[in-house]
Structures are given as C-alpha cells and as structure tokens.
Amino acid sequence: MTNSTAASPLFEPAELGPLTLPNRLVMAPMTRNRAAADGVPVPLMATYYAQRASAGLIVAEATTPNAVGQTYPHIPAIHAPRHIAGWRAVTEAVRAAGGRMFLQLQHGGRVGHPANSGLAPVAPSPVPLPGTIFTPGGHRPTVVPREMSTAEIRATVADFAAAARNARAAGFEGVEVHAANGYLLHQFLAGNTNRRTDAYGGDARSRVRFVTEVTRAVAEAVGAERVGLRISPGLTVNGIEEDDTPALYRALLAELSGLGLAYLHLVYADPGQPLFRELRAAWPGTLIGNPVLPRDHIPADGGLSAGAALLAAGADLVALGRPFLANPDLVERLRTGAPPNQVRDAYLMYVGGPEGYTDYPTLAPAPAAP
Numbered sequence: 001m002t003n004s005t006a007a008s009p010l011f012e013p014a015e016l017g018p019l020t021l022p023n024r025l026v027m028a029p030m031t032r033n034r035a036a037a038d039g040v041p042v043p044l045m046a047t048y049y050a051q052r053a054s055a056g057l058i059v060a061e062a063t064t065p066n067a068v069g070q071t072y073p074h075i076p077a078i079h080a081p082r083h084i085a086g087w088r089a090v091t092e093a094v095r096a097a098g099g100r101m102f103l104q105l106q107h108g109g110r111v112g113h114p115a116n117s118g119l120a121p122v123a124p125s126p127v128p129l130p131g132t133i134f135t136p137g138g139h140r141p142t143v144v145p146r147e148m149s150t151a152e153i154r155a156t157v158a159d160f161a162a163a164a165r166n167a168r169a170a171g172f173e174g175v176e177v178h179a180a181n182g183y184l185l186h187q188f189l190a191g192n193t194n195r196r197t198d199a200y201g202g203d204a205r206s207r208v209r210f211v212t213e214v215t216r217a218v219a220e221a222v223g224a225e226r227v228g229l230r231i232s233p234g235l236t237v238n239g240i241e242e243d244d245t246p247a248l249y250r251a252l253l254a255e256l257s258g259l260g261l262a263y264l265h266l267v268y269a270d271p272g273q274p275l276f277r278e279l280r281a282a283w284p285g286t287l288i289g290n291p292v293l294p295r296d297h298i299p300a301d302g303g304l305s306a307g308a309a310l311l312a313a314g315a316d317l318v319a320l321g322r323p324f325l326a327n328p329d330l331v332e333r334l335r336t337g338a339p340p341n342q343v344r345d346a347y348l349m350y351v352g353g354p355e356g357y358t359d360y361p362t363l364a365p366a367p368a369a370p
C-alpha cells in the first residue's frame with residue numbers, strides 16, 4: 001500500500017443530507033434484471049448489494065414507480081406492497097453489512113414495450129425509440145408511445161411521490177430521481193422527444209417543468225435532504241438529441257438548486273468540460289460525478305485516478321458503475337492498490353441468476369499472523 005493511495009480524499013468521510021458516509025465512493029445505479037417478472041426483488045439481490053456494502057453509498061438500480069413505466073424484463077418495481085417487502089429484505093441485508101442505500105426511480109417512457117409492461121408505453125410526444133428493445137421474446141421493434149395527457153402527467157408525478165414514500169417504507173435512506181440516459185424525464189427535457197405545445201413543451205423553461213414537478217413532489221414526500229437527481233447533459237443514448245444542452249440544464253438548475261436536495265448526480269462527468277465547471281458552480285449542494293472510464297475495460301487502478309481528478313475539480317462524491325459490478329470489495333482494492341476484476345461477460349450484466357452477479361471474487365484474506 002502506498003501512502004498516497006491510502007491518503008486519497010476518496011476515503012475521507014462525507015456528510016450527505018442526514019447521513020455520514022464513511023468514504024466518497026458511490027456505487028452507481030445499475031440495472032441487472034434479476035427481479036421476479038412482477039418486479040419483486042429476490043433474495044439474490046440482497047446478497048449482491050450486501051457484498052458491496054463498503055461503498056460510501058449504494059444507489060440501487062433503476063426501479064419503476066408505476067406499471068406503465070417498466071422498461072425491460074425483470075426490472076424491480078416499487079408501487080405495490082410486495083415490492084416494498086422484497087426491497088426491505090435487501091435494505092436490511094445492506095444495513096446489517098454496514099451499508100447505506102438510495103433507490104433510483106425510473107419511468108421508461110418510450111423505452112418500454114407491451115411485451116414487458118403489459119401496457120402501451122407513454123411519452124411526452126408520440127416519437128418512437130429508434131430500433132429495437134429487449135423483451136422476454138428477444139429484441140422486438142419498438143412501438144410508437146402514446147402522448148401523455150395533462151391528467152396523466154399529474155398522475156405520474158403523484159406516482160413518483162408515492163414510490164419515494166414506498167422506498168422509505170422499504171428501508172432506503174432516500175431516492176434518486178432518474179432524469180438521465182433517455183428515459184421519461186430525459187424525454188421531456190430533450191427537444192427531439194418533447195414536441196409538446198402545452199406548458200410542458202417548447203422552450204427550455206417549459207421542457208424542464210415535468211422534471212421539476214417530479215423532483216419537487218418527491219422532495220415534499222420524503223424530504224429534500226433524502227432526494228438526489230441524476231442527469232446526463234448532452235448524452236445521446238436512447239435516441240436523445242438535445243440542441244440546447246447548456247441552456248437546458250441551466251434552466252433545470254435554476255428551478256432546483258434552491259430546494260436543498262441531497263445531491264446532483266452527473267453521468268460522464270468530465271472535469272475538462274466547461275459545462276461541468278458551470279454546473280458545479282451553479283449547484284450549491286453535494287455533486288456526485290460519475291467519471292468517464294474506458295468503455296471496454298476497467299482501468300488498472302479501478303477508477304481511482306479518474307475519481308480523484310473529479311474530486312480535485314470540485315465534485316464531492318465519485319460514482320463508479322462497472323468497477324463496483326465486478327468488484328464487491330472495490331473500496332478495499334482502491335485503498336490498497338490491488339488490481340480490479342474485469343467484467344467477465346457483458347451478457348451476464350442483464351440476465352440470469354448468480355452467475356456474473358454474486359460470484360465475483362474478493363481479495364484473498366491476509367494470511368493469519370503466526
């Protein structure tokens with residue numbers, strides 16, 4: 001172990017709302033498709049998350065707040081008592097292992113299919129997701145989503161608030177509102193997916209309205225200090241095209257920065273980009289940065305230097321995805337400089353049981369003193 005590794009600010013504690021985190025490493029939300037077909041978390045998920053409890057904070061995978069919001073097969077949900085009971089076993093296992101957990105709330109919008117949710121997907125406008133979507137029967141062409149009525153928008157806002165209360169009842173410390181990566185909230189933000197001419201579409205101030213209403217409602221439901229917001233400015237995943245990224249996120253933060261939220265979570269945070277510096281300056285609270293790592297492998301230092309660079313640029317916490325997926329003891333590996341496991345099989349990220357899920361090895365225990 002080198003002193004410089006051990007002394008990294010990544011391993012210093014941090015305050016997050018009412019919580020004290022033992023380190024600044026956050027397990028990023030990762031969909032793993034292990035829930036039962038009806039969205040109930042299974043015991044294997046408790047094992048998986050408890051194995052990773054040394055993270056300063058775990059943000060559990062995208063979880064659907066209502067039936068129509070389901071994206072893919074075997075996504076967990078949080079809108080019925082059985083979902084709460086299933087998640088409670090997960091949060092109890094993580095707490096027993098010394099960890100803390102937020103739950104990510106995700107409505108898929110047009111990223112959905114009747115074969116997955118049993119319902120026709122809804123979206124800001126009837127603009128289909130390009131290409132195909134994964135269903136239990138394999139990849140299928142996407143369908144044109146139905147445009148949400150004002151009443152449906154109101155009901156969806158209420159569903160997010162109820163889901164947040166359910167998450168607290170299930171033992172989560174808080175929730176993360178998912179406004180990133182091309183799902184429903186991002187579809188309202190981006191001009192190519194939001195063609196509305198009512199109060200929810202048009203200029204940037206109108207396109208941020210839905211995300212603002214959802215976030216405010218969730219904050220009222222469980223307390224702003226227990227609510228985070230995840231955004232991915234400029235990211236084109238899931239067919240998103242923003243033509244006014246800086247103005248859009250400036251408008252969003254103008255609405256939300258005074259709310260006292262627990263954190264803002266930036267996907268692909270690049271400290272070299274002007275927008276990163278602008279958002280950092282505009283956000284008065286905790287900023288989680290999810291650094292840009294190589295797409296095809298986990299770096300030899302497990303993401304340590306990328307995370308340290310983000311902290312040096314003003315982020316407060318660092319979220320890592322694949323490094324936590326493949327390394328239950330990631331914090332220990334980063335602390336000691338031990339090399340990380342690589343993701344073994346990309347296919348196993350999104351299907352199946354324990355293989356590629358709960359069977360990643362930890363470091364061998366140190367030999368007992370003679």
Ligand SMILES: Cc1cc2nc3c(=O)[nH]c(=O)nc-3n(C[C@H](O)[C@H](O)[C@H](O)COP(=O)(O)O)c2cc1C
Pocket residue numbers: 028029030031032061062104178180181230267268290291292293319320321322323349350
């Ligand atoms: C298997 C997998 C599932 C993911 N699922 C989600 C998700 O449910 N919600 C989300 O916001 N991001 C999701 N992501 C994105 C990650 O949170 C993260 O932003 C991305 O993997 C980049 O971080 P990394 O380079 O440390 O892996 C997922 C990524 C992976 C690899």
